[in-house]
Amino acid sequence: MWIEFNPNPLGKRIGDCVIRAICAVEGITWDEAYDILVYYGRLFKNLPHANEVWGAYLRDSGFVRRSLPDTCPDCYSVRDFCNDHPKGIYVVGTGTHAIGIIDGNAYDAWDSLMEVPQFYWEART
Numbered sequence: 001m002w003i004e005f006n007p008n009p010l011g012k013r014i015g016d017c018v019i020r021a022i023c024a025v026e027g028i029t030w031d032e033a034y035d036i037l038v039y040y041g042r043l044f045k046n047l048p049h050a051n052e053v054w055g056a057y058l059r060d061s062g063f064v065r066r067s068l069p070d071t072c073p074d075c076y077s078v079r080d081f082c083n084d085h086p087k088g089i090y091v092v093g094t095g096t097h098a099i100g101i102i103d104g105n106a107y108d109a110w111d112s113l114m115e116v117p118q119f120y121w122e123a124r125t
Contacts, residue, residue, distance in 0.1 A: 001105050002106050002111045002112070003105050004108075004109065007019075007020060007023040008030050008109075009030055009031070013109035016030075016034075017098045017099070018037065018054045020098075020109060021091045021099055021107070021108075022057070024100030024102065025089050025091055025100045025101075025107075026061070034048070037049070037053060037057060040057045058121045059121075061123075063121040063123050063124070065121050066119065066121070067119055068119060076117065077114050077115065078101075078112055078113050078116075079114065081101070081120070082101060082113070085104060086104040087103055087104070088122060089101070090102075090122050090123070091120065092117045092119075093119050093121075094112075094116060099112050099115070
């Protein structure tokens with residue numbers, strides 16, 4: 001299920017999907033997530049939304065990166081991922097977008113359930 005979620009203080013919804021996803025799964029504010037990713041970006045000499053930057057933060061926060069099977073690369077959607085993962089905390093990456101998922105619900109500023117996931121980060125329990 002999609003739950004409309006946009007913690008951006010100005011209601012913007014372009015270019016900050018990683019920040020929104022981290023807000024959802026970590027329960028922190030947009031400003032806190034942004035500051036964390038800027039710090040990690042400085043460490044890696046890269047932009048806050050780069051996969052290596054937010055991936056390093058999630059890894060340091062106890063998440064584990066997992067791959068999705070490539071048996072049906074264009075027919076498996078974020079909706080399918082949510083249905084297959086009814087419990088747990090995840091950040092799903094599509095290659096161009098990131099979505100926070102909690103207990104089978106996708107938290108995003110727009111309905112991204114039909115996007116095709118490439119990988120995901122799973123919170124350790």
